[in-house]
Amino acid sequence: xxxxxxxxxxxxxxxxxxxxxxxxxxxxGGFNDKEIYSxxxxxxxxxxxxxxxxxxxxxxxxLEIVCGMDGALLTIILHxxxxxxxxGSVRPPDLKADLSDRQIGGLGxxxxxxxxxxxxxxxxxxxxxxxxxxxxxx
Amino acid sequence: xxxxxxEFKHCDMLVLKGRIDSATAPQFSQALDTITExxxxxxxxxxxxxxxxxxAGFRALLASQRTCKRYNRGExxxxxxxxxxxxxxxxxxxxxxxxxxxxxxxxxxxx
Numbered sequence: 003x004x005x006x007x008x009x010x011x012x013x014x015x016x017x018x019x020x021x022x023x024x025x026x027x028x029x030x031g032g033f034n035d036k037e038i039y040s041x042x043x044x045x046x047x048x049x050x051x052x053x054x055x056x057x058x059x060x061x062x063x064x065l066e067i068v069c070g071m072d073g074a075l076l077t078i079i080l081h082x083x084x085x086x087x088x089x090g091s092v093r094p095p096d097l098k099a100d101l102s103d104r105q106i107g108g109l110g111x112x113x114x115x116x117x118x119x120x121x122x123x124x125x126x127x128x129x130x131x132x133x134x135x136x137x138x139x140x
Numbered sequence: 141x142x143x144x145x146x147e148f149k150h151c152d153m154l155v156l157k158g159r160i161d162s163a164t165a166p167q168f169s170q171a172l173d174t175i176t177e178x179x180x181x182x183x184x185x186x187x188x189x190x191x192x193x194x195x196a197g198f199r200a201l202l203a204s205q206r207t208c209k210r211y212n213r214g215e216x217x218x219x220x221x222x223x224x225x226x227x228x229x230x231x232x233x234x235x236x237x238x239x240x241x242x243x244x245x246x247x248x249x250x251x
Contacts, residue, residue, distance in 0.1 A: 097233025
């Protein structure tokens with residue numbers, strides 16, 4: 003199993019590079035174009051969420067991405083040292099709500115969960131936060 | 141990301157090119173706000189040149205749809221939505237909130 007590990011400044015302008023990194027790993031892992039788009043979207047939503055919430059008010063945060071294949075299983079680990087933020091604590095949006103009642107927040111996390119097979123969050127006081135996304139090649 | 145605004149007699153059209161994510165969505169919101177702040181509320185968003193849109197773009201669309209539909213003064217409609225983006229919009233439950241057209245000019249004709 004070969005893993006790629008890249009550190010990015012926690013800034014939205016690096017989302018392009020983050021999407022490229024996971025797309026390359028997924029392409030080499032044999033995922034099709036539709037799946038690659040889904041994986042890019044999920045990783046983008048995960049990273050955006052960390053930059054927006056875990057690093058709220060922080061300008062020099064760092065986001066480390068580790069990704070690789072283990073057989074048919076793609077794993078993406080997002081590691082940050084911001085405030086603990088468990089996406090599991092965010093209420094899923096009501097997708098049947100009228101226009102006026104639609105929540106603006108929570109949508110990215112919802113998409114990330116739908117697009118990946120598994121999303122797991124781990125936080126430790128000195129080790130920072132880890133968000134682990136995985137998807138099995140069909 | 142590149143945004144072009146085309147003004148028609150009965151509506152405005154925003155032509156999007158490139159990728160909309162958290163970095164570029166503010167630019168998209170700004171383009172939508174510029175139209176509604178000038179008192180125009182009928183907007184076609186031509187997505188045929190768009191490669192990618194995250195939930196940051198969906199949020200911009202939702203906020204603008206609320207503004208436009210208030211007092212029944214207009215609406216935001218989508219045109220030429222690429223299949224990958226369409227699938228994500230469906231997953232987000234957004235397809236019921238926006239009329240969509242295959243052809244941008246058919247969308248203009250809707251107003």
